[in-house]
Amino acid sequence: MPLPGSSPWRYNAGMEPHDPPPGVASAPSPRIWDAQRLANPHIPPDKSARVCAMFSAIAPTYDLNNHLHSLWLDGAWRRKAAAIAQIRPTDTVADIACGTGDLALAFSAAGARRVIGIDFCHAMICGAKAKSFRQLARAPVAYSDGDATRLPLADQSVDVVSIAFGIRNVDQWRLAIKEFFRVLKPGGRLIILEFATPRNAVVHWLFNIYFRRIMPATASFISGDRTGAYHYLPASVDTFATPESLAAEMTDTGFTAVTRRSLTFGICICYRGVRRG
Numbered sequence: 001m002p003l004p005g006s007s008p009w010r011y012n013a014g015m016e017p018h019d020p021p022p023g024v025a026s027a028p029s030p031r032i033w034d035a036q037r038l039a040n041p042h043i044p045p046d047k048s049a050r051v052c053a054m055f056s057a058i059a060p061t062y063d064l065n066n067h068l069h070s071l072w073l074d075g076a077w078r079r080k081a082a083a084i085a086q087i088r089p090t091d092t093v094a095d096i097a098c099g100t101g102d103l104a105l106a107f108s109a110a111g112a113r114r115v116i117g118i119d120f121c122h123a124m125i126c127g128a129k130a131k132s133f134r135q136l137a138r139a140p141v142a143y144s145d146g147d148a149t150r151l152p153l154a155d156q157s158v159d160v161v162s163i164a165f166g167i168r169n170v171d172q173w174r175l176a177i178k179e180f181f182r183v184l185k186p187g188g189r190l191i192i193l194e195f196a197t198p199r200n201a202v203v204h205w206l207f208n209i210y211f212r213r214i215m216p217a218t219a220s221f222i223s224g225d226r227t228g229a230y231h232y233l234p235a236s237v238d239t240f241a242t243p244e245s246l247a248a249e250m251t252d253t254g255f256t257a258v259t260r261r262s263l264t265f266g267i268c269i270c271y272r273g274v275r276r277g
Contacts (some may be wrong), residue, residue, distance in 0.1 A: 033228030038235040048171045052121055054229045059123035061223040063100055063131075065230075068222070069215050075102065077263055078164060081193045081270050082106040084261060089113060091159040094183065096148050096176075097166025101128030103193075104141050107162070116158070118146035148176040153183040160184075164193040165268075168240045177253050186277035190255060191270065192246070195237045198266040207267065211237075243269055 032050050033041065041047065058065070066074050081103065087093070087110040095104040098117035107115050119125050125143050132141045146152050148163070148170050161180040170176045180190050198204045212234045219230040241249070243260055250258045255273030262269055 033232045033235075038228065038231055040239045041232055041236050042168075042239055048120075051169050051232075054227045054232065055121040056123045057227045058223050058225050058229050059100075059121070059127055062124070062127065063102075065219045065222055066102075069219055073264055075106075077193060077268055077270075078103045078106045079110075080261075080263060081162065081164060081191050082110040084270050084272050085110075085160050085162065085189050085191045087112050087160070092116070092157070093160040093162065094118060094151070094153060094158045096146075096151070096161060096163040096180070097169065098128055098143065099124050099164075099166075101131050101141065101143065103162055103164045104128065104143075105132065105135060107160070108141055112160070115141040116153070117141055117143040118148075118151065119143070120145065120147060149179055151179050151183055155182055156185045156188075158183055158185065159188050160191065161188070162191040162193070165195065167192055167194055167246070168236050173241070174249055174253075177249055181253050181255065181275055184275040186275055188275045190250065190273045190275070192250075192272075193268060193270050194240075194246070196243055196262070196266055196269045197237070200265060203265045203267075243271075247271060 091112045092114045093107045093112045094116045098104050098119045104115045104117040128143050198207050216230040250273045256276045258273040
């Protein structure tokens with residue numbers, strides 16, 4: 001399954017986004033996510049730094065594991081998210097937690113005038129730039145390091161803000177939603193793509209076996225990961241906000257017409273909200 005986008009989205013003073021976090025070795029360490037922290041990976045005060053180190057470690061095999069362990073559905077989910085955004089030829093899109101750029105490129109293919117990809121993990125940005133160069137994106141995609149709670153974008157400057165499998169990694173995700181509201185033009189759309197727990201009993205049972213037992217083992221083997229990244233993924237899904245509370249937060253922030261679209265038997269959900277004028 002795709003990891004949640006990338007990035008922890010909060011800088012520590014004096015630390016560049018590509019630096020190893022204080023107290024965490026630059027080489028992959030099995031102690032980034034141990035059993036105690038995996039009980040609720042959203043609680044540790046240094047979650048941001050740990051997530052950044054984790055994604056830096058798995059960046060070289062990130063795309064392979066995403067595609068393989070989603071059975072190549074991750075691309076379809078991102079294309080669906082781009083379709084739900086209802087891209088117009090005049091739109092500027094900001095894709096937050098852009099990872100290696102798959103959703104940014106989907107927006108480009110959907111006809112956006114300009115796409116901006118922002119991610120906290122510098123290794124992911126490097127991968128996104130290389131991929132965009134190889135694929136010759138239809139619309140220009142500009143990539144940069146950035147913080148979801150302090151976006152390097154002017155007020156009311158973009159038509160669409162998106163974040164795919166990344167809101168769960170944001171240390172202060174409610175603050176990030178307010179920041180998304182700030183940079184959107186009136187009438188602009190927020191698109192959030194995120195994992196969920198399927199509600200059908202049979203699908204839920206099969207999903208649990210695959211997502212919590214098989215995938216962490218095989219993805220860790222393929223990537224050679226020792227950080228616990230692929231054990232973090234199901235743990236972070238289990239302990240994150242419910243779909244109802246995420247949608248409610250969008251509404252409380254000021255988004256209107258908030259909708260939720262279940263994809264692939266409820267394995268993930270695409271949220272959409274419109275910034276009120």
